[in-house]
Amino acid sequence: MTRERTAEEKKALIAELGVHQRTLRARGIPVIIVVEGWNASGISDTVATLLHGLDPRGFDFHAFGHPSEEEQARTFLWRFWVRTPARGRIAVFARSWYSRMLDEELRGIDWTGRLDRAIRSVRAFERQLADDGTLVLKFFLQISREEQRRRLLARERDTLTSWMITRNDWDFHRQYDAYTPLIRRIVEETDGPEAPWHVVEADLPGPAVQEVLSTVVERLRDRLEAPDDHRRPAVLPPVETALPVDGAESPHSLTGHEYRATVPECRDRLRACQYSLFRRKIPLVIVYEGWDAAGKGGSIKRLVESMNPRGYEVVPISRPNDGELAHHYLWRFYRRFPPAGEIRVFDRSWYGRVLVERVEGFASEHEWQRAYGEINEMERSYTESGGGLIKFWLEIDSATQLERFREREEDPLKQWKITEEDWRNREKRSQYEEAVREMLVRTHTPHAPWTVIESKSKPYARLRAQQAVIEYIEGLI
């Protein structure tokens, strides 16, 4: 009788889950469900029950075993960021960044420091998603040491499943007591209002699955009854008067002759730098921001000219497409981040959030104000994971820009470079100036400082960028 009641309850929960899924989809709310737990705690069975209650057109399932070669070559949160759900979709994770945190971060020597950093990155990651409207649910399936032993033995005895149990599983089992306080600490320190943990007692598999299912249904119901906009405004200190940027320099000039004399040496050193990064497996991101016609394209062309095309890529950023708009704004940039040893040159970047999106009103005030902190957190998490990052701002004054716009209009080979939009942007120069200034101040951080390049003289500006890249890489290695 109890079993029948349970089966009925389960059926009712699954029906309700389906209804909520369709409403979430219609309202465009993304959901993340993380199922973590001890080995053999029943993660697969729990996830299987959840998935059977969902319409396959609306969810994505991600299981994490050991990271693939490609994934290992990426920094810590990369493979999770690129899998965050689009608006209206549910992403179910069987194991997640938490298992990776345990598995990988703890293999290092100075693991306490690494764990602190990993926890900080994960909290920022989950909070950013929640701020963007994502509902984050996290479950930890708790089983006792004895129950784990029983299950591992049972699987080993069953011919169908014996191949699944490896030496690794028994090694982990023997360390059960050592891992307990560590897991407790991680769960406690990543348990916040944006992404609370649900620790589920799972020695009895049936009730555990039921508890997960009913908690999911309950939290979806709560979210659907809450108002849509629950984003908290960012509290920002005022912008200080002095630009804290070292790289800002007074206008320089360089003759074509001087430029050409220095270029060959730069080329050789750049190529050597590229190979060093490749051999040391360090990924490098170079961000180019600057005024229209400041010379971003030309500078990038000269920078990569001497590089081996197998190791770099230029990533031009324009308006996001529909698929990109359905995600957190940082998602489309994460997707283009370099694997280990490679270089990605971003021709415009995530800073669009606090420049064009701010000035044109594509992002709300809350959104672009929140973005400074989000960007700083993202850049810090990336550089702390071992990635290199260089950020250029190409500065030209208004008169120089006007001159270059006119040149472009007159040159039949360059006319396509200049559009109505460029002229419209130019009219908003003072608004952009304010945005640029605030961006430089708020995102000039120790782990990701800006290099401002005075770009009135193109040869000087190009050389300056190349030299900055060389210095940065030579300093890394």
Add this chain to the structure above:
Amino acid sequence: MTRERTAEEKKALIAELGVHQRTLRARGIPVIIVVEGWNASGISDTVATLLHGLDPRGFDFHAFGHPSEEEQARTFLWRFWVRTPARGRIAVFARSWYSRMLDEELRGIDWTGRLDRAIRSVRAFERQLADDGTLVLKFFLQISREEQRRRLLARERDTLTSWMITRNDWDFHRQYDAYTPLIRRIVEETDGPEAPWHVVEADLPGPAVQEVLSTVVERLRDRLEAPDDHRRPAVLPPVETALPVDGAESPHSLTGHEYRATVPECRDRLRACQYSLFRRKIPLVIVYEGWDAAGKGGSIKRLVESMNPRGYEVVPISRPNDGELAHHYLWRFYRRFPPAGEIRVFDRSWYGRVLVERVEGFASEHEWQRAYGEINEMERSYTESGGGLIKFWLEIDSATQLERFREREEDPLKQWKITEEDWRNREKRSQYEEAVREMLVRTHTPHAPWTVIESKSKPYARLRAQQAVIEYIEGLI
């Protein structure tokens, strides 16, 4: 003076290349440029020159070294199909399916047979892309054995590049004479009007790069001057009267009791089957096609219920989005093909091309007629590379469909399943019947036969599908 003239010519070619790229983009023509050649023949330098002439907003560059773990787990052409360019974009490949053909296919024992199959697959692949409007350019950089030796030694002596030269390179070098006839044969047999080879004498690097550049410019110019629609109509034999389908069966029934009695055994065997595939690293695609309300969703749900969610995924297919429409219609399906050992269940599939797209006019007559051959080639290439494929057609008569539509309308939990579109499709039953019939006849091939399941009785149909999957997998292993 000669050097100066060459530099000037190069500059002019690069300017023309940029102009053509913008026109191609505006006209939505996709371009593939393949650069192949001997080791140390200058592939990177050639590609670097090409890329510097292109606007980074319009090209994708793909370099192939050894395939990654994920890629190795895929069938032969997978990693190339998913990288074919969208309309208006240029994809540059440094090494390609040809190097993979040499590197991987030839490692097998029965290599002559494998090479024949690989050549056939590649020809079909390139012809399909060309038929779809893609311009395919292929270069082979030819250097002599002596020149190769000189370059390998020079790189080995240079501290900057010495790490690049491995034992492997010397092994290949020693086999130069053995590879020559093989390469010649591959080049000859894959040299067709849709995708001609340009063999470039590359002992002198400068002129070789120049030749590639001028050939690219020339062929782009030719393509832009040619009319847009150069697709050849498919010539199809008439459809025979008798359906050559074995699986078609007369209506069956099964009581709920009989169904429930058989299910537990099926579940266990399905789970065992899934693990066998996983351990043997065989990927499996299961295609579900059938009338609206024939029970695809329910059948899929029961099929995967007992499987481990880490090893299968249900892929629901609906209208293509804009990004998908910009590619060959098979592209979006390739992207969802399973890695080794995993199962993908397609709820509708590429057969939409010859069903809904044919009946609703989304594909032209040429396009859907050509699709039968394209699909057969694709399925053959995939199964010959070791992939498993099961295709179900779920058959119900018009009266049963009407009954189920009405049931859905009356059940508040199922109302969302029935839309105006379902009713509209129903009105075109006779057109769909003709399309279904032709599809079953033309794509029922030895390597990918259809299983037609009479689905008036849901329990029977579900069980039949499960049994067919079990039989297929048990027959494979």
